[in-house]
Amino acid sequence: MSAVADCLAPPEAEPGPPTAPKTRGGGPRDPEGREKSKRNSTKHGLLAESVFPDEMAEAIATRTAEFAEQFAPGSPYEVVLVGEVAKAVVKLELCDELMVADLRRTIEIAVHGWDTTRDARVAALVGRLPGTRRGSCAP
Secondary structure, three states: HHHHHHHOOOOOOOOOOOOOOOOOOOOOHHHHHHHHHHHOOOOOOOOOOOOOOHHHHHHHHHHHHHHHHHHOOOOOOHHHHHHHHHHHHHHHHHHHHHHHHHHHHHHHHHHHHHHHHHHHHHHHHHHHOOOOOOOOOOO
């Protein structure tokens, strides 16, 4: 070959050392393990599109059946839309429940912890004032 052709030719693959076997397993092998693994990061299901917590999946199935009976979808596309609407409705209902639970938690914190939290904050601010001793509110 010419010198130019030698430069353009791909280098010949040299046999390298054998690759070591994987140290990690690569995930579950059986169907039950795969199903469990799919749900590892599912907490509440609000951002999910296809894998839901069991309770939410049952609610979606129930809503889908109710909506299918009420709206009687006539085409496959309409069946898909009914399923999507059912998912959205269940997610909105869960959001409502979570919002009420968060509001109750906030009220509980405000009722029982307000004075303690404010006293601790005031003590910390007083401690930063010049000429005061730590833990003392009097100058």
